[in-house]
Amino acid sequence: LQLSVADYRAGLHAAGLAAGEYYLELGSGHGHGLVIAAREFEADAHGVEYLEGAITTALARAVKAGVIDHVDIVRGDVRRINFAPADVVHMHLGPAFHDVLAERIEQQLTPNARVIAAGWQVPGWLPLPTALEAWDAGYVYRPADPRWQVSWGAVEPIAADTLDEPAYVVAVNVHADLAAIEVRVEGADAGSVTVAASTTHAGRGQQLHAAWSAPADASFALAPWARSRNGRFTQRGSAFAPDAALDA
Numbered sequence: 001l002q003l004s005v006a007d008y009r010a011g012l013h014a015a016g017l018a019a020g021e022y023y024l025e026l027g028s029g030h031g032h033g034l035v036i037a038a039r040e041f042e043a044d045a046h047g048v049e050y051l052e053g054a055i056t057t058a059l060a061r062a063v064k065a066g067v068i069d070h071v072d073i074v075r076g077d078v079r080r081i082n083f084a085p086a087d088v089v090h091m092h093l094g095p096a097f098h099d100v101l102a103e104r105i106e107q108q109l110t111p112n113a114r115v116i117a118a119g120w121q122v123p124g125w126l127p128l129p130t131a132l133e134a135w136d137a138g139y140v141y142r143p144a145d146p147r148w149q150v151s152w153g154a155v156e157p158i159a160a161d162t163l164d165e166p167a168y169v170v171a172v173n174v175h176a177d178l179a180a181i182e183v184r185v186e187g188a189d190a191g192s193v194t195v196a197a198s199t200t201h202a203g204r205g206q207q208l209h210a211a212w213s214a215p216a217d218a219s220f221a222l223a224p225w226a227r228s229r230n231g232r233f234t235q236r237g238s239a240f241a242p243d244a245a246l247d248a
Contacts, residue, residue: 003092003118007137008033009040011090014135015114017041021087024048026078026101031058031071033090038067043088047073048081083108092118092138099123102143102204106176107229109144116140124205126151126175149176150224150237158211165194167213168242170222174202178226178236183210186239187220195222212242219243 003011012033017023019042025033028047031054037045045067049055055073062071078097083089083105091098102122105115114128118138121127126148131140142148153171160167172183181200185193195212202208210222221239228234 002029003033003137005032005036007118008036010135011116011118011138011140012037012041012088014131015088015090015116015140017043017088019043022046022085024081024083024086024089026081026089026091026097027093028058028073029054031061031073034058034071034073035061035065035067038062038070039065043070045071046086047071048076048078049073050075050077079104083113084110086113088114088116090116090118095120095123103177106143106204111142111145113144114140114142124175124203126173143176146228146234146236147238149178149226150174152237152240153207155242158213165213166216167211169209169211170240170242172197172202172208172210172224174206174208175204176236177203180227180233181208182225182233184223184225185212185220186223189214189218189220192218193220214242 021043023037023043023045025047028034028049034045034047037043055075058073062068098117098120116138121139125141125143127139127141151173153173155168155170158167158169179201183195183197185195193212193214195210198209221241223239224236225233226236
């Protein structure tokens with residue numbers, strides 16, 4: 001996807017690229033995005049490009065703009081890049097590449113890192129809502145941030161005459177590859193709530209369901225937890241307050 005200068009600027013603003021941050025563009029082409037990141041946002045701009053002619057043009061553009069000391073381009077395969085140092089990753093290679101790269105990006109980036117996906121959504125990831133409002137040419141994500149790895153879907157009642165308490169089921173949308181998933185109960189009346197999840201493992205873009213039964217006046221929330229890469233359990237996504245959803 002060829003981006004205009006205006007689209008580059010809007011995307012970098014939506015991602016909140018800051019001075020001194022590490023900007024990584026996949027398929028950096030003739031260097032328009034690298035120069036904008038270095039000159040207008042004062043970032044350290046890094047590009048990955050396969051075509052030697054495009055690299056030559058991009059470096060010349062950086063020299064002319066006076067930012068060559070803050071621009072670096074490597075010739076290589078974007079599927080083998082180390083994403084770990086990046087604060088902002090910009091990719092506009094098409095949906096097939098976005099899907100292929102998603103798992104490695106998810107695993108290597110820090111929780112605060114942002115990903116700009118121009119033109120196409122990354123299957124299974126949850127876009128930042130503020131970025132959707134700020135930029136209509138693409139999507140911004142924080143795929144390694146636990147807060148954006150689970151979202152809640154529709155709530156449905158469970159019809160069963162054998163249950164002593166009202167029961168419901170809620171869809172749990174998973175936006176990362178998660179293991180040992182638990183839906184925990186929080187709140188003043190947590191002890192009176194019974195909850196069960198349909199599975200303990202889910203991949204990016206998959207959905208599981210959590211069912212619960214509780215007294216009608218119980219005050220509680222459901223929180224999704226899963227094991228992180230270092231073996232610790234971490235809350236993923238926000239807590240869900242069933243009473244608020246049922247009253248809506």
